[in-house]
Amino acid sequence: MIKGLENKPYEERLKELGMFSLQKRRLRGDMIAMYKYVKGSHGEEGASLFSAALQTRTQGNKGFKLQERRFHLNIRKNFLTVRRAVRQWNSLPRSVVEAPSLEALNQRLGSLGDISKSFCELTDAAEVGAYLDLNVTSALCLTAGLLQAFPARPGLRRTVVNISSLAALQPFKSWSLYCTGKAARDMMFRVLAQEEPDVRVLSYAPGPLDTDMQEEVRTKSRDPKLRQIFLEMKEEGKLLDCDVSARKLLDLLLADTFESGAHIDFYDP
Incomplete structure (x- = not known):
């Protein structure tokens, strides 16, 4: 523990250290995992979790929007918190989801805007x-x-x-x-x-x-x-x-x- 932070609330410690909350770190991890399932090393597993959504509008990351598949078991449905991950993935700008590599995705999640x-x-x-x-x-x-x-x-x-x-x-x-x-x-x-x-x-x-x-x-x-x-x-x-x-x-x-x-x-x- 850094001196002077021992008795401060979690939110104040995060603010003083310039760190993201667990929720934001989890979200970033979700987006990296989504990238792997959609375009990376886990494509086959991703095909069993997501399917391409039909596009009727031109805004957002057209061509890379997803929808969750139907599952009979909750354990499958809740894997990676599918609903949350799909919603956040679909909200990302196209420049992010079209990243050519995982390294580029990390940069685009928080760099140029x-x-x-x-x-x-x-x-x-x-x-x-x-x-x-x-x-x-x-x-x-x-x-x-x-x-x-x-x-x-x-x-x-x-x-x-x-x-x-x-x-x-x-x-x-x-x-x-x-x-x-x-x-x-x-x-x-x-x-x-x-x-x-x-x-x-x-x-x-x-x-x-x-x-x-x-x-x-x-x-x-x-x-x-x-x-x-x-x-x-x-x-x-x-x-x-x-x-x-x-x-x-x-x-x-x-x-x-x-x-x-x-x-x-x-x-x-």
């Missing part, structure tokens, strides 16, 4: 709140909790690295959630640098990395010009290898000449 939507289409407060909870609130609470757990003392060096993005500084069409989250985190860690001068704080933008997230950007971004820009970067070999960007970050940390709270991009000299 729905980049197929324009600003004016983001009217679901629960969707926006869930995104900001995962990408902003949790980062704040977890960092604060860790700094409390490891207070300043002689010989202890504390460094916080926020993985930022050009999107923290520059707007991109249909990236309302992603840009908002990145900008908020940058400012959040600038405040930390001001309040805690003994903590070294860096917001590092790793550049356009060649990852599954980039594939989502090229195929799911609402703006066709933006999709084309990133497609050309891929075709021309201008996307960065993750190892190259990681080495730049390590060099920055070892040199330790940056101003605490600074935003530094891979391409900065």
Whole structure:
């Protein structure tokens, strides 16, 4: 138990540590299991639990909506809490359920947000709140909790690295959630640098990395010009290898000449 949390209620402990409740963790696990049953390693078992639902509307994850099969035994019906899992799966945006791999699914469950939507289409407060909870609130609470757990003392060096993005500084069409989250985190860690001068704080933008997230950007971004820009970067070999960007970050940390709270991009000299 972290010091200072012993007598606090469960909800307050979660908030201070930036952790999700058991219910949210279970839901995330359900969605990962659903992916395995629908598209992954347990496809045969999934066919006995779910069937494709007939589509009469074009909204949502068309083509991947499911309905539970009829069961004679409750033990079968309640496996994976089928009804709950199917309902939540069907509510996911298409960009999530079309993830090409389990790793990509994990990223899309809480990373870019729905980049197929324009600003004016983001009217679901629960969707926006869930995104900001995962990408902003949790980062704040977890960092604060860790700094409390490891207070300043002689010989202890504390460094916080926020993985930022050009999107923290520059707007991109249909990236309302992603840009908002990145900008908020940058400012959040600038405040930390001001309040805690003994903590070294860096917001590092790793550049356009060649990852599954980039594939989502090229195929799911609402703006066709933006999709084309990133497609050309891929075709021309201008996307960065993750190892190259990681080495730049390590060099920055070892040199330790940056101003605490600074935003530094891979391409900065």
